[in-house]
Amino acid sequence: MVIRKIAAVYFSAAGGTKEVTERIAAKLAEQYAAETGGTGNENAGRDAKDAGKTGAPEVRTVDFTLPCARTENFVFDRETLVVFGTPTYAGRVPNKVLPMIRELFIGNGAQTVAVVTFGNRNFDSSLTELTQELSGLGFVPVAGAAVACRHVFSKKIAPGRPDAEDLAKVDRFAEQVKTKLDDASAAGMDTAEIASIAGREEVGPYYTPLGRDGLPAKFLKAKVQTNLIKCDDCGICARVCPLGSIDVMETSRVPGICIKCHACVVNCPQDAKYFGDPAFLSHVAYLEEHYQRRAEPEFFM
Numbered sequence: 001m002v003i004r005k006i007a008a009v010y011f012s013a014a015g016g017t018k019e020v021t022e023r024i025a026a027k028l029a030e031q032y033a034a035e036t037g038g039t040g041n042e043n044a045g046r047d048a049k050d051a052g053k054t055g056a057p058e059v060r061t062v063d064f065t066l067p068c069a070r071t072e073n074f075v076f077d078r079e080t081l082v083v084f085g086t087p088t089y090a091g092r093v094p095n096k097v098l099p100m101i102r103e104l105f106i107g108n109g110a111q112t113v114a115v116v117t118f119g120n121r122n123f124d125s126s127l128t129e130l131t132q133e134l135s136g137l138g139f140v141p142v143a144g145a146a147v148a149c150r151h152v153f154s155k156k157i158a159p160g161r162p163d164a165e166d167l168a169k170v171d172r173f174a175e176q177v178k179t180k181l182d183d184a185s186a187a188g189m190d191t192a193e194i195a196s197i198a199g200r201e202e203v204g205p206y207y208t209p210l211g212r213d214g215l216p217a218k219f220l221k222a223k224v225q226t227n228l229i230k231c232d233d234c235g236i237c238a239r240v241c242p243l244g245s246i247d248v249m250e251t252s253r254v255p256g257i258c259i260k261c262h263a264c265v266v267n268c269p270q271d272a273k274y275f276g277d278p279a280f281l282s283h284v285a286y287l288e289e290h291y292q293r294r295a296e297p298e299f300f301m
């Protein structure tokens with residue numbers, strides 16, 4: 001199968017999934033372009049017809065994190081290699097993101113690398129779930145990756161991840177994907193699918209957050225809060241909220257659903273956003289105590 005286009009597709013509230021997904025897509029584009037003497041990015045913005053003339057793949061980014069990016073369907077084809085990334089929430093694909101994936105994307109046989117990131121605890125069933133969802137939408141998963149990132153709940157959990165060691169492994173993975181696709185093409189194979197992700201063929205239950213006492217911590221309804229002394233009403237928090245849940249005119253109000261993605265916390269230039277819910281803070285303390293060991297990325301071919 002000839003690959004004429006590469007797409008990096010992701011939901012990334014805090015930036016970790018964006019970094020990993022774009023890294024894999026860029027490395028793949030670089031390898032395909034090297035075969036034609038290109039750079040891997042000179043076709044960005046060109047149509048597929050012109051890209052096909054040079055042999056180097058057209059590179060496309062689909063960031064569906066914000067509501068304004070979810071107003072149309074994204075349709076792919078069999079000449080496109082899609083790197084599709086999501087974060088892991090409670091061991092699964094975020095439950096508010098699943099409907100977006102199901103409603104927005106049509107695979108049409110596009111070969112796909114499924115990617116999940118996780119906050120140094122475990123990716124549990126998220127990669128299995130993403131792979132199954134993409135298969136059901138007409139994508140053909142050919143490989144999968146689960147990469148540890150700094151946990152958005154705490155700067156103390158996996159700070160600086162993914163680091164240079166992680167990214168070197170990500171680059172090698174991209175090289176292995178390219179080799180696999182080349183071998184399949186040389187053998188006359190149309191598709192190659194992951195039969196099982198780490199031996200887990202069934203999607204398991206959501207992870208139950210625990211507090212410092214080891215008992216379930218219930219903070220589903222907790223919402224981000226605002227330090228009114230620090231806040232200067234710049235409106236950035238409202239603009240980066242993936243669910244549009246923060247009041248644009250009065251950003252200390254959160255009338256919509258809060259998924260604790262921390263986009264507002266990470267992007268606030270005044271450090272005015274925070275979570276003060278006792279159960280949430282107890283869970284963060286539990287994670288900080290139990291998940292300081294280095295969780296390694298895992299790759300599946």
